[in-house]
Amino acid sequence: MTKDLEELLNREAARYNSPDFISADPVQFPRMFSGQRDIEIASLLASTIAWGNRTMICRSANKMFGLMDWQPYNYVMDAGYEELPEGNIHRTFFNRNLKHYLRGLRVIYEKYGTLENFARACGAADAEAPSWHLAEAINGALADANGGCADCRCLPLGLDKSALKRFNMALRWLVRDDGIVDMGVWKALKPSQLFIPLDVHVGNVSRGLGLLDRKQNDRRAVEELTATLRTLRPADPVVYDFALFGIGIDSKKKD
Secondary structure, eight states: OOHHHHHHHHHHHHHHSSGGGGGGSGGGTGGGOOSHHHHHHHHHHHHHTOOSOHHHHHHHHHHHHHHTTTOHHHHHHTTGGGGOOSOEEETTEEHHHHHHHHHHHHHHHHHHSSHHHHHHHTTGGGSSSHHHHHHHHHHHHHHHHTTTOOOTTTSOSOTTTOOOHHHHHHHHHHHOOSSSSSOOOOOSSOGGGOOOOOOHHHHHHHHHTTSOOOSSOSHHHHHHHHHHHHTTOTTOGGGHHHHHHHHHHHHHHHO
16 A cells, blocks of 8 residues: 555545535435434435446435335335335336335334344344344345245345445445434444445456455455455545545546
8 A cells, every 4th residue: 555545545535525425326315314214224225226327326216215205214114115016116126126125124123123223133243244244134034024035136145245335335324424425323333344335346446556456346355445445544444435436437537
């Protein structure tokens, strides 16, 4: 890690971790709510459909939360989703996938009150990899609520290999607490326990900067990259998600 590279990452993280980032990003949706349970549900759902063009993602999220009359928690607990007709939410995420997810969340909220309490109860904070541990527990709850059936459109199932990009992004929103973009409503996990949300673009940028050697964008790559970023900020490694995103955007502009 050269001094120049460290300065670049810190500069770009500060530039993109700003209020201006919010309006074009899916993080705007959980930020529309004030109650913790609404924020949790909105974070999970908005991140679940966060692949592809950001404008399209936000358009789809707007439609999805409109189906709920902008009351995610009440919609979950009233089981309003059971009345949804066949339809599409975003790309390959359909109403039937949303139903699957919300059935499981309803069971979680009935028993634990908040998703944060569920994270505590399943031992996520004590796990070596909290996000994968929590995702496995949520997958179990979703399957139990849906007659034993799993649904990879909600959360990935091959957790030993999955980068868990979208779920790691949701946890960034819920846990990071610098009061700028991310909301930091959870205390069950610490920012130091988070992992970088890794997709193709972040992986390519990281390799180009010499931060990541592994060629696959998988769990091992996430662990490798996050370990490198922890050498810069052990207490808050995923702040550099903003930097890697920004450097990638700047590279596209140059192309």
